Amino acid sequence: MLRKKKRLNLPNLITCIAFFGILIFMAVMTAVLPKQDFLEMENKYAEKFPKFSAKAVFNRTYMNKTESYISDHFAGRIGWIKARTVLETSLGKRERNGIYILDNRLAEKIPESDYSSVDKAIAAINKFAEGNDIPVFTMIVPTSAEIYADELPENAPNADQKEFIDYVYQNLGKSVNTIDVYQTMFSNRDDYIYYRTDHHWTTMGAYLAYAAAGKKMGYDPVPPELFDIEHAGIDFIGTFYSKTLYDGVEKDTIDFYHPNVGSRVTEVAITSDFGKEPAIYESMYFREYLDKKDKYASFLGTNVPIVDIKSDNGGGKLLVIKDSYAHCYAPFLTQHYSEITLVDMRYINMPLNKVLDMGEYDQALILYNASSFMTDTDIRKLGYGQ
Amino acid sequence: MVFSSLTFLYYFLPIVLIVYIFLPNRIAVPIGKEKNLVIPARNLLILLTGFFFYAWGEPFYVVIMLFSTLIDYTAGRMMDKFDDRPKIRTVCLIVSVCMNIGLLAVFKYSDFIFDTVNSVFGTDITNPVILANRAINDIYNFGLSEDRVALPIGISFYTFQSMSYTIDLYLRKIKVQKSFIGFTSYVTLFPQIVAGPIVRYEDVAAEIEDRKVNIGKISEGIAKFSKGLAKKVLLANNIGIIWTEVKAMDYSQISAATAWLGILAFTFQIYFDFSGYSDMAVGLGKMLGFNFPKNFDHPYLSKSVSEFWRRWHITLGTWFREYVYIPLGGNRKGMAKTLRNLLIVWALTGLWHGASWNFVVWGLYYGILIIIERVGFGKILEKLPSAVSMLYTFLITVFGWVLFDTDGMGKAWQFFKAMFGAGGSFADSTAKYIFSSNILIFIICIFASTTIFGKLVAFLKKKKRLVYAYAVPAAVVCVMLLCTSYLVDSSYNPFLYFRF
Numbered sequence: 001m002l003r004k005k006k007r008l009n010l011p012n013l014i015t016c017i018a019f020f021g022i023l024i025f026m027a028v029m030t031a032v033l034p035k036q037d038f039l040e041m042e043n044k045y046a047e048k049f050p051k052f053s054a055k056a057v058f059n060r061t062y063m064n065k066t067e068s069y070i071s072d073h074f075a076g077r078i079g080w081i082k083a084r085t086v087l088e089t090s091l092g093k094r095e096r097n098g099i100y101i102l103d104n105r106l107a108e109k110i111p112e113s114d115y116s117s118v119d120k121a122i123a124a125i126n127k128f129a130e131g132n133d134i135p136v137f138t139m140i141v142p143t144s145a146e147i148y149a150d151e152l153p154e155n156a157p158n159a160d161q162k163e164f165i166d167y168v169y170q171n172l173g174k175s176v177n178t179i180d181v182y183q184t185m186f187s188n189r190d191d192y193i194y195y196r197t198d199h200h201w202t203t204m205g206a207y208l209a210y211a212a213a214g215k216k217m218g219y220d221p222v223p224p225e226l227f228d229i230e231h232a233g234i235d236f237i238g239t240f241y242s243k244t245l246y247d248g249v250e251k252d253t254i255d256f257y258h259p260n261v262g263s264r265v266t267e268v269a270i271t272s273d274f275g276k277e278p279a280i281y282e283s284m285y286f287r288e289y290l291d292k293k294d295k296y297a298s299f300l301g302t303n304v305p306i307v308d309i310k311s312d313n314g315g316g317k318l319l320v321i322k323d324s325y326a327h328c329y330a331p332f333l334t335q336h337y338s339e340i341t342l343v344d345m346r347y348i349n350m351p352l353n354k355v356l357d358m359g360e361y362d363q364a365l366i367l368y369n370a371s372s373f374m375t376d377t378d379i380r381k382l383g384y385g386q
Numbered sequence: 387m388v389f390s391s392l393t394f395l396y397y398f399l400p401i402v403l404i405v406y407i408f409l410p411n412r413i414a415v416p417i418g419k420e421k422n423l424v425i426p427a428r429n430l431l432i433l434l435t436g437f438f439f440y441a442w443g444e445p446f447y448v449v450i451m452l453f454s455t456l457i458d459y460t461a462g463r464m465m466d467k468f469d470d471r472p473k474i475r476t477v478c479l480i481v482s483v484c485m486n487i488g489l490l491a492v493f494k495y496s497d498f499i500f501d502t503v504n505s506v507f508g509t510d511i512t513n514p515v516i517l518a519n520r521a522i523n524d525i526y527n528f529g530l531s532e533d534r535v536a537l538p539i540g541i542s543f544y545t546f547q548s549m550s551y552t553i554d555l556y557l558r559k560i561k562v563q564k565s566f567i568g569f570t571s572y573v574t575l576f577p578q579i580v581a582g583p584i585v586r587y588e589d590v591a592a593e594i595e596d597r598k599v600n601i602g603k604i605s606e607g608i609a610k611f612s613k614g615l616a617k618k619v620l621l622a623n624n625i626g627i628i629w630t631e632v633k634a635m636d637y638s639q640i641s642a643a644t645a646w647l648g649i650l651a652f653t654f655q656i657y658f659d660f661s662g663y664s665d666m667a668v669g670l671g672k673m674l675g676f677n678f679p680k681n682f683d684h685p686y687l688s689k690s691v692s693e694f695w696r697r698w699h700i701t702l703g704t705w706f707r708e709y710v711y712i713p714l715g716g717n718r719k720g721m722a723k724t725l726r727n728l729l730i731v732w733a734l735t736g737l738w739h740g741a742s743w744n745f746v747v748w749g750l751y752y753g754i755l756i757i758i759e760r761v762g763f764g765k766i767l768e769k770l771p772s773a774v775s776m777l778y779t780f781l782i783t784v785f786g787w788v789l790f791d792t793d794g795m796g797k798a799w800q801f802f803k804a805m806f807g808a809g810g811s812f813a814d815s816t817a818k819y820i821f822s823s824n825i826l827i828f829i830i831c832i833f834a835s836t837t838i839f840g841k842l843v844a845f846l847k848k849k850k851r852l853v854y855a856y857a858v859p860a861a862v863v864c865v866m867l868l869c870t871s872y873l874v875d876s877s878y879n880p881f882l883y884f885r886f
Contacts, residue, residue, distance in 0.1 A: 011855035012605035018859050019608045022866050023400040030396070042878065058445050059529035067393045071877040074392060080874040087868070091826055097878075155819040 029075035039072065040293045041242050046072040082245045089246060094153040096244040100145070104249055105196045106240035107145040107152065110159040113374045115167060121376055122171045124383035125366060129175035132358055137217060138172060138366040139179040140165045140373050141201065141209060141325055144194035147185050161370040168373070177216055184212040195252045198238020199371070200296055203255045203328045210332040217363065219315075219336035227257040232285070233295040242293075254295050256285055262335050263313035271306040274347075274355075284309060284331050299327035305347035306355070309340045316362030321345060321382065323372045345378040351385025387442040388580070389611075389666045390618050392873050402435045402576075403673055407599055429571040429594065432674070436574025440539070443580070446528055447538035450489060451573070457485050458548040459569045462555050466562035475556060482552035486545040494542065497535050498741035540580035542738060544573055546705055551587035553709055560588050568594050577670035581663045583681040584701040586708075590676055597675030607672030609858050612865040614665025619869040621834060622659035623876075625651045625827050628820055633792070637800040638809060643817035645804040651824075652787050654831040657686065660699070679704075686835045689775040690767045691755045691782055702738070706731050728760075729753050739790070744798065748789040755782060 039046050050056060050065035057063070074080070085096055094100060100107045129136040145152070146161035162182055169178040185193060185205065193205030201209075211221040233254030241249070269278040289298040300307055303324060311334040318337040320326055326342055333340050341356065348355060368376065387394045409431060414422040441448040461482040468474040491499070492515060500513045519530040530536070551569070554560045563569040572594055578585050632640070632648025640648075664681035671678040685698035695703055711731045717724040729750065736749015759767065767775045785802070792798040800808075833839070846854035 009602060009605075009855075011859060012601050014856070015605035015608050015859040015862055016601055018863050019612075019866065020400055020404070022863065022870075023396055026870070027396040027400060055527060058526065060443075060445060063387075063442050063445070067391060068877070070392050070397070071874060074874050077874055077878075080871045081878050083867075083871045084875045087871070093823060095823060153819070154822060155815040157816060157819060 033075050035073050085245050099240050099243045102151045110371050112159050121379040124380040126173040127383040136364045137177045141369045143369050143371045147189050179213045181209040184208050195238050196249050197241040197252050206329040222335050230256040232256045233290040236295040263311045265311045267310040269308040272304045307342040313338050319361040319364040322367045325369045326367045387439050429567050432571040436576040439576040444539045455570050455573045458482050461552050462562050479556040486549050495741045543582050546584050577667040583664050584705050585678050593676050599675045604673050607669045611666050611669030612862045614662040615869050616865045617658040617662030619872050622655045626655040637804045640804050640809045641811040641814040641817050642807045643813035647820050653784050688779045692759050
């Protein structure tokens with residue numbers, strides 16, 4: 001029987017060429033394009049190609065690492081991810097990777113908390129205040145998700161931070177002075193007090209809280225007109241941006257507030273590792289970060305256990321137990337204290353009086369944003385050894 | 387390795403397929419005078435790549451698969467050799483079946499068995515598999531699970547497939563496979579080894595010997611594979627996020643609407659996940675020249691529970707019918723035995739899905755519903771308007787998924803109560819948010835569960851040949867780009883010292 005030779009079907013051929021074309025093109029590009037060791041957008045080191053060994057194969061780390069290597073170095077990685085964001089937001093989705101997309105702002109999705117871990121933090125602060133004979137202040141700052149809650153998608157789950165802060169303040173004992181900046185932040189919500197693309201407050205937001213806290217903490221805040229404002233970092237894209245890669249929000253600006261009169265900082269001592277000598281700097285501003293992605297780190301650098309700032313001011317000594325909201329807040333305090341010690345409780349694993357000479361300090365300030373305070377499990381270490 | 391990973395899609399698949407396409411079925415290598423060694427090149431490639439594919443995910447327990455394959459192959463050869471010795475043939479069958487069931491008992495059910503024994507008798511016996519794992523880890527540090535037995539990937543599928551071979555051979559329905567490479571390539575055929583469909587040997591016996599690959603088949607396979615990839619990556623993964631969220635909530639607090647949205651999300655997730663995987667397997671099979679049986683046929687359009695199970699995971703149902711229900715006598719030995727057989731089959735079907743009482747109850751739930759339909763309710767369903775009988779069947783399956791996927795019977799009961807308002811409210815802001823932010827994916831899933839897309843494609847194919855011809859490659863390109871974007875994103879998890 002004679003078989004008629006089939007005519008080549010063009011669409012079928014196109015299907016095959018397109019399918020294999022995409023696969024081979026991307027595979028080759030991924031293989032040949034230069035590899036980056038550090039993924040800046042994700043703030044992590046890219047997976048290295050694993051070394052082959054029988055053990056690595058049998059416990060599967062070899063395969064897992066190969067897969068991570070391929071996806072970390074996949075050609076056009078960030079572009080692919082952005083494509084998904086563009087697609088989903090154009091289809092009306094207002095949430096991505098735990099971040100809400102507002103009109104010209106990104107905000108963190110903070111689920112309702114059952115306050116269970118908070119009670120331990122509260123108890124530890126009370127214990128700390130009772131055990132130390134100095135005034136202890138607590139300031140919990142609402143984040144942008146609370147201040148701009150009305151702009152969130154309708155019905156979006158969002159913890160009530162005002163209620164949360166009230167709960168904490170009510171349960172802190174008499175020995176703790178609470179500083180409520182909720183109203184301060186809320187009434188200035190039309191100003192640039194939170195970054196649009198990052199989870200921090202802006203220098204302006206920090207200034208407003210600093211000014212509001214003066215009465216309780218006993219200083220006269222420097223009036224705003226006495227500052228020279230430097231737009232030090234432009235086109236800042238923060239952590240919220242990294243989580244969403246959403247380009248529809250205006251980039252941020254990092255401002256430095258330089259007082260044109262008053263005290264000068266004399267020494268900034270940064271202790272990155274216990275037991276090692278601190279590194280000494282002359283300024284609180286680390287300008288090298290202004291050229292990198294993480295521009296907020298230009299305020300006192302990245303998170304470290306202890307930062308000690310000395311100024312030529314004749315005031316007292318202040319201990320600050322803090323999260324990174326304090327980094328752009330501390331510069332204002334140098335106008336009123338001769339020495340400020342910032343402590344990050346995540347890195348402190350012994351009673352605080354073993355690390356610092358508590359007798360030296362005249363005041364203590366516990367400064368956190370509501371979101372981090374809500375889930376924190378390190379503040380409770382304040383209670384150790386009290 | 388899973389199909390929906392960059393490693394599979396961009397490296398394993400193109401390399402294997404391109405080599406495969408240019409390889410002939412057999413290569414004759416001359417050895418000596420007028421003698422040729424015939425190498426079944428394609429089968430050998432399937433065997434090697436299948437082994438690699440499986441070992442990538444299961445580098446240690448791959449030995450179990452090889453062991454099982456070797457036993458079943460040998461049993462087959464012995465049955466063939468002692469064709470006129472019924473006793474030996476029976477022994478071969480018993481060895482094969484017991485070995486496969488034994489592997490399942492040890493690696494899938496032993497934790498369940500020991501847990502049940504320990505709780506009934508108040509004993510504290512440790513599963514010997516765990517003891518063995520610990521001993522192996524002590525020497526080689528392979529990181530085998532020391533707490534619960536880790537289910538070797540695909541064991542429920544490949545044991546069932548191998549058994550289909552020895553049983554059918556015993557029943558003289560098929561011919562023996564004399565080539566070890568031929569038989570092993572059937573078991574390790576990578577499209578179906580980890581998640582089915584359960585391809586019976588009979589289904590592919592001819593294709594193992596000889597198969598053709600051409601542009602038409604490859605492009606058909608690509609289209610099917612892309613369809614499956616889209617179902618899995620774009621639909622199942624996305625709607626699954628809702629269920630992950632709802633499943634983790636406190637069932638005594640959630641509103642009825644939240645519970646319903648959650649379980650409906652799972653209803654679609656499991657369908658698109660599983661049928662997507664089956665489509666990908668069928669598509670890959672096509673590209674390799676195999677025709678695998680259909681595994682899903684729009685099950686959520688069924689008008690009765692019995693029909694649902696003829697359209698859901700069809701190859702599993704066929705397997706149980708062929709190798710359990712009919713050998714037990716099926717429905718030919720009177721009502722009492724028929725009912726008994728149905729209950730056995732459905733308890734086993736439940737147990738096949740997982741080693742816990744949830745699954746047994748889930749299986750029996752279907753067994754009982756099917757019995758009810760058989761004794762008369764089915765007749766009533768037929769007379770009802772199809773919208774009513776479809777809704778009935780759909781709701782039954784949704785309730786079934788509650789049994790299937792909540793953790794334990796207590797949780798399942800709590801969830802049922804939540805669906806009927808025990809959480810206090812009908813629809814709270816959580817439900818409203820889930821609904822408003824996911825309405826689009828729900829709508830797409832609903833449409834994709836119907837035959838609308840299929841009818842559209844059939845219409846184009848018939849009436850608008852040109853549009854159809856170019857719509858396929860266009861759709862394939864879109865799916866590949868979209869899925870790549872989602873797959874790259876799934877590894878995107880920025881580490882940002884977020885709190886501080």
